[in-house]
Amino acid sequence: xxxxxxxxxxxxxxxxxxxxxxxxALEEMGIKKIDFSKDGPSALQSLGQRPAHLVISDYxxxxxxxxxxLHALRQGKTTQKIGFILVSGRVDQKxxxxxxxxxxxxxxxxPFTTPQLKNCIQQVVGPL
Amino acid sequence: xxxxxxxxxxFFQECDELLEALDDGLCEIDEGIADESFDLETVNAVFRAVxxxxxxAAAFGLDALVHFAHQFETVLxxxxxxxxxxxxxxxKVCHRAADHLSDLVAAGRDNEIVEGDLGTEIAAKxxxxxxxxxxxxxxxxxxxxxxxxxxxxxPIPTNTDDEDQELALxxxxxxxxxxxxxxxxxxxxxxxxxxxxxxxxxxxxAETDRLPDLKNVDPGESYLSWVVILLTEESEQSLRExxxxxxxxxxxxxxxxxxxxxxxGSPDATKDVDDEAQASSGVAAEESDSPxxxxxxxxxSGTERAKPATGPKATVRVNLDLxxxxxxxxxxxxxxxxxxxxxxxxxxxxxxxxxxxxxxxFRNLARDIQESVMAIRAQSVKPLFQRMARIVREASELSGKxxxxxxxxxxxxxDKTIIERLVDPxxxxxxxAVDHGLEPPEQRRAAGKAETGHVxxxxxxxxxxxxxxxxDDGAGINxxxxxxxxxxxxxxxxxxxxxxxxxDNLLFLPGFSTAKEVSNLSGRGVGMDVVRSAIQKLGGRVSxxxxxxxxxxxxxxxxxxLAVLDGMVVDVAGQTMVVPITAIVETLRPKAEDIHPxxxxxxxxxxxxxxxxxxDLGVVFGHRRTPAPISDMVLLLVESDxxxxxxxxxxxxxxxxxxxxxxxxxxxxxxxxxxxxxxxGDGNIALIIDPEETAHRSGPVADVGDRAxxxxx
Numbered sequence: 001x002x003x004x005x006x007x008x009x010x011x012x013x014x015x016x017x018x019x020x021x022x023x024x025a026l027e028e029m030g031i032k033k034i035d036f037s038k039d040g041p042s043a044l045q046s047l048g049q050r051p052a053h054l055v056i057s058d059y060x061x062x063x064x065x066x067x068x069x070l071h072a073l074r075q076g077k078t079t080q081k082i083g084f085i086l087v088s089g090r091v092d093q094k095x096x097x098x099x100x101x102x103x104x105x106x107x108x109x110x111p112f113t114t115p116q117l118k119n120c121i122q123q124v125v126g127p128l
Numbered sequence: 129x130x131x132x133x134x135x136x137x138x139f140f141q142e143c144d145e146l147l148e149a150l151d152d153g154l155c156e157i158d159e160g161i162a163d164e165s166f167d168l169e170t171v172n173a174v175f176r177a178v179x180x181x182x183x184x185a186a187a188f189g190l191d192a193l194v195h196f197a198h199q200f201e202t203v204l205x206x207x208x209x210x211x212x213x214x215x216x217x218x219x220k221v222c223h224r225a226a227d228h229l230s231d232l233v234a235a236g237r238d239n240e241i242v243e244g245d246l247g248t249e250i251a252a253k254x255x256x257x258x259x260x261x262x263x264x265x266x267x268x269x270x271x272x273x274x275x276x277x278x279x280x281x282x283p284i285p286t287n288t289d290d291e292d293q294e295l296a297l298x299x300x301x302x303x304x305x306x307x308x309x310x311x312x313x314x315x316x317x318x319x320x321x322x323x324x325x326x327x328x329x330x331x332x333x334a335e336t337d338r339l340p341d342l343k344n345v346d347p348g349e350s351y352l353s354w355v356v357i358l359l360t361e362e363s364e365q366s367l368r369e370x371x372x373x374x375x376x377x378x379x380x381x382x383x384x385x386x387x388x389x390x391x392x393g394s395p396d397a398t399k400d401v402d403d404e405a406q407a408s409s410g411v412a413a414e415e416s417d418s419p420x421x422x423x424x425x426x427x428x429s430g431t432e433r434a435k436p437a438t439g440p441k442a443t444v445r446v447n448l449d450l451x452x453x454x455x456x457x458x459x460x461x462x463x464x465x466x467x468x469x470x471x472x473x474x475x476x477x478x479x480x481x482x483x484x485x486x487x488x489x490f491r492n493l494a495r496d497i498q499e500s501v502m503a504i505r506a507q508s509v510k511p512l513f514q515r516m517a518r519i520v521r522e523a524s525e526l527s528g529k530x531x532x533x534x535x536x537x538x539x540x541x542x543d544k545t546i547i548e549r550l551v552d553p554x555x556x557x558x559x560x561a562v563d564h565g566l567e568p569p570e571q572r573r574a575a576g577k578a579e580t581g582h583v584x585x586x587x588x589x590x591x592x593x594x595x596x597x598x599x600d601d602g603a604g605i606n607x608x609x610x611x612x613x614x615x616x617x618x619x620x621x622x623x624x625x626x627x628x629x630x631x632d633n634l635l636f637l638p639g640f641s642t643a644k645e646v647s648n649l650s651g652r653g654v655g656m657d658v659v660r661s662a663i664q665k666l667g668g669r670v671s672x673x674x675x676x677x678x679x680x681x682x683x684x685x686x687x688x689x690l691a692v693l694d695g696m697v698v699d700v701a702g703q704t705m706v707v708p709i710t711a712i713v714e715t716l717r718p719k720a721e722d723i724h725p726x727x728x729x730x731x732x733x734x735x736x737x738x739x740x741x742x743x744d745l746g747v748v749f750g751h752r753r754t755p756a757p758i759s760d761m762v763l764l765l766v767e768s769d770x771x772x773x774x775x776x777x778x779x780x781x782x783x784x785x786x787x788x789x790x791x792x793x794x795x796x797x798x799x800x801x802x803x804x805x806x807x808x809g810d811g812n813i814a815l816i817i818d819p820e821e822t823a824h825r826s827g828p829v830a831d832v833g834d835r836a837x838x839x840x841x
Contacts, residue, residue: 017139017184024135048363054282060179062172077384078298083282089183096277106279111186123279 004128008033008050009121012043012057012069013087018110022056022087025114029121029128040064044072047079054105054125059088059095067095070102083124087112139184140237141445144511147230150177151514154222157214168208175204181229190236193229196247199254200225206258220521221253227518298360300367303381305353310377312348321356323370328360353379448544451504455691458498459788462692463807465494466785470809495786502689506541509587509596512550513538516558520583523562529569530580531562540587542594543689546666550596550684553659553670557598557682558583560656565600565680575677577601593710594688599681605674607631614640632672636660665793666690667803669768669820695787695816696764697808698778701751706787706806706816707776713765715781723758731758733775735765743823744777748801749815766819774823789816800825 009031013019019036026034035052037043039061047055055073059066066086073079086099089110096107108120122128153174160166182197203222206212214222228242228250235242302324306317324330335353345351358367364382371380469478469487477483513535524531542550566572566581573579582601587594607628614634615622626634634640638657663670668686687693687708695706696715722734723742732739742763744755755777763775787806792799801822802815 015142015180015184017135017142017187018180020135020138021187024132048365051361060176060183062176081282089179089186100277103280104277105282107277110183120279124282126281 002030002128003125004030005032007031007054007125007128008035008052009054009056010043010046010052011036012038012040012055012061012066014039014058014061018058018087022117025112025117026056028114029118031128040066040069040072043069044076044079047073047076047082051078052082054083054085054121056085056087056121059086067098067102067104070099070104074103085120085124136188138445139188140233142184143181143233146177146181147226147233148511148514150174150226150229151517153177154219154226155517157222158219161214161216161219166214171204171208171214175201175208178204178229181233185233185236188236190232192242192247193232193236196225196232196251197229199251200229203254203257212257218257221250221257223518223521224250225254227521230518298363298384300356300358300360300364301383302356302358302367303353303379303383304356304371305379306350306374307377307379308348308350310374311350313377315374315377317352317354320370320374321354324356324358324367327362327366327370328358330359331357333357446504451501455501455505458494458501459691461494462498462786462788463809465491466787466807466809467811468809491786498692498786502543502691503541505544505689507544507547508539508541509547510538512547512554513585513587515551516554516585519555519558520562523559527563527566529562529566531566532580532582534582534584536584536586537588540589540594542587542686543691545690546594546686549662549666550686553662553684554585554596554598556656556659558585561598561600561602561680561682565602567603571603575603589688590685594686596684596686597681599679601679604676604678604680605632605635605672607674607676610634629673632674635672636670661798664798667789667818669818690789690791692786692788693816694784695806696784697782697787697814698745698762698764699780699782700749700778701746701756702779703749703751704782704808704812704814705745705749705778706814707764707766707778707819708803708816709784711766711819713767713773716763716765716775717761718758718763718775720759729755731755733758733763735775738773740765740773740775741823742775742777745817745822746777746779748822748825764819766823768820768823772823774819776819776822787814787816 009026011019011022011026011034013022013036016038019038023034023036033052035046035050037046040057041064043055043057055069057066057069061069064072066088070084070086073082073084083105084103085106085108086095086104087108087110088095091109099107105124106120108117112120118128153170156167156170157174160170178197178201182194182201185193185197200222203212203225207214207218212218228247231242232247304317304320306315310317321330321332333355335355336351338353339345339351360367364384367382368380371378469491472478472483472487478487517533517535520531520533561583562581566583567575567577569579572581584597584599586597586599589595610631611620611626611634614620614631614637615624617639619634619637619640620626635656636659638655640655640657660670663684663686666686667690668684670682670684672680672682674680687710694709696709696712697704697706699705716735718733724732724734724739726732726741731742733742734740742755742758744752744761746752747755756779758777761777761779762781763777765773765775767773787808789804790806791804792802801818803818803821804816805813806816808814
């Protein structure tokens with residue numbers, strides 16, 4: 001069975017447009033287990049209930065931004081090993097270096113194509 | 129899932145919300161400048177709004193929007209880095225940028241291109257704000273395939289043959305010590321364990337240390353405790369839920385044994401998991417805070433002092449066509465209900481108690497449904513008001529008059545269609561207020577006023593209608609000039625004697641324009657008459673009130689909805705007509721001594737020592753030539769928004785009921801005195817009258833001279 005059938009991904013973005021775009025791309029790749037959250041806190045709650053292999057999160061969110069979410073994930077005993085890909089509209093070395101320190105698995109800049117996102121995910125989890 | 133096209137639609141809907149948040153945020157910063165407070169989180173929110181618009185726009189290839197949003201975002205970024213302090217000039221540029229952004233979004237939605245150099249001009253101003261700033265450096269220097277970031281691989285095992293294989297199993301250690309109370313309240317520990325067993329693999333050990341010798345045992349006491357090891361994919365929360373009913377009746381310790389948390393592919397302990405239990409715990413857990421979340425919400429950063437997100441509004445986006453269809457159907461339902469009532473009445477069955485009760489219930493239900501559907505269409509006027517804020521900014525810039533814009537009652541809800549159709553007339557009125565209403569700064573100073581003028585826009589619900597007012601604190605209407613112009617243009621005879629209010633209302637006459645030169649702003653060849661007819665088309669009225677030196681207020685009074693109204697069905701010389709209930713203050717049968725003649729054909733009635741002109745609807749609508757004797761008639765006392773009152777004389781009142789409004793405008797244009805028509809229960813058509821307009825056009829009584837005489841009575 002291919003990885004894309006068993007890989008579970010949680011998409012976190014406060015904008016339903018970006019969320020839908022990411023989800024659409026993931027569906028195009030044939031990923032089956034996709035869930036989403038509208039912000040950091042509900043993502044953490046959801047992961048407490050239903051763990052996922054990988055989180056794809058937006059950076060720019062009100063309240064808890066993507067890096068805060070990553071930080072919280074790495075603190076949680078049950079969530080610290082979850083893969084984390086940050087999505088951001090801008091490339092900022094500060095974000096990247098903080099992300100690196102916190103154990104971010106990969107980064108992708110918006111806007112992206114489905115192959116670009118696929119490549120980004122494969123760099124983390126291996127061939128889909 | 130959604131198609132790209134649907135996502136695109138969602139994007140534009142989301143943009144509207146973001147633009148609203150952007151406007152709100154900018155206004156908040158404005159206020160911050162006034163009282164010298166600066167809230168970083170507001171700047172952050174504003175930045176996020178622009179950034180999100182940019183992000184979405186990039187996905188749909190809206191390059192112009194992306195480009196401009198990027199420039200705007202750069203300024204906001206510099207501002208939040210503390211390198212640019214917002215002051216009035218900076219905010220002026222930001223507001224204009226927000227306006228332009230909104231234009232670009234609208235253009236993107238309609239696949240149009242925004243013409244003109246406005247964007248370039250604002251963009252230049254934006255970049256002028258950030259010259260030499262550190263944060264404003266283009267981020268191109270970091271652009272490369274991987275952004276210098278080395279991806280961190282994550283080993284995901286692929287030997288997952290079992291479809292239902294879950295990710296990781298938690299090993300919980302539960303220590304459970306029931307009190308005697310647990311047993312006396314009818315609980316059974318074995319049932320609890322059975323429930324736990326449904327969550328995963330369970331291992332129960334009883335601790336019997338506290339069990340005394342048999343002869344010392346108190347049968348009512350509790351001596352046992354248990355240690356439970358549970359392997360489950362569920363969270364601690366689900367475990368606690370099992371013990372929910374014995375809360376306070378036991379000591380409970382739940383520990384997650386971390387080291388022992390089983391890696392994936394461990395013994396298939398999940399086989400026993402009952403689907404139902406899984407589902408129910410999933411639902412319950414969504415409502416509760418998991419412990420992880422508490423721990424996570426306090427990372428060591430400044431942004432965490434963010435305002436608590438305003439309570440999540442659970443909303444559904446629905447295609448407007450669906451709502452409109454629903455509204456039409458509800459309209460038909462109301463008509464159908466009327467027809468049904470008529471049929472039952474004709475069959476002579478109305479006296480049957482049960483039938484009339486059910487019928488009344490049916491009527492109430494229909495009304496509830498109708499009101500609920502109307503509520504779906506109702507929207508707050510806030511976006512409309514925000515748009516007007518922009519009009520004030522533009523107008524004040526073009527006219528060189530500083531104007532502050534104040535709003536009140538932004539949360540007032542009005543039918544969506546009404547809001548949409550208010551945009552043009554309101555825009556015109558606001559422009560007028562700035563362009564004609566406010567004086568130039570020098571003149572204001574000379575008059576002892578603050579140089580900055582005020583334009584105020586308010587909305588409120590008043591007796592079943594919506595009242596919207598535009599007021600300015602300018603010089604008021606120059607009545608001499610208005611009169612003179614009206615005479616020059618041949619709108620009124622030169623020897624007319626007009627009251628102040630009547631002069632003010634001359635502004636609404638077609639072909640009237642006071643601006644000597646057609647200014648760039650309001651004088652676009654559209655007069656106030658266009659405003660008035662637009663409002664009338666919505667079943668509304670517009671009036672004007674001016675005080676020399678103090679300012680002018682224009683009021684629009686509108687129906688809450690365009691679909692249904694509560695009407696009084698009356699007989700007017702054999703014709704059935706409908707009078708809107710909201711207009712009627714009271715109904716009365718006048719005593720002979722209360723009726724006084726006025727001139728040859730007119731009469732007034734004295735209502736609590738106030739003389740009210742009587743208007744025979746039969747005469748107004750040409751159903752009879754001379755007024756019928758008032759003593760035989762019923763009077764409907766109606767009041768205008770300007771608190772004038774009239775007594776409409778009708779032959780009799782049939783009924784009071786909800787009627788569906790069917791517009792006549794499309795086929796007949798505006799018929800003075802007639803607001804719309806409706807279909808009655810018997811299938812006949814009845815006209816719905818506009819009481820105020822009817823009163824104004826009612827023959828001699830409304831005549832200027834006569835009215836002046838009336839004042840003296």
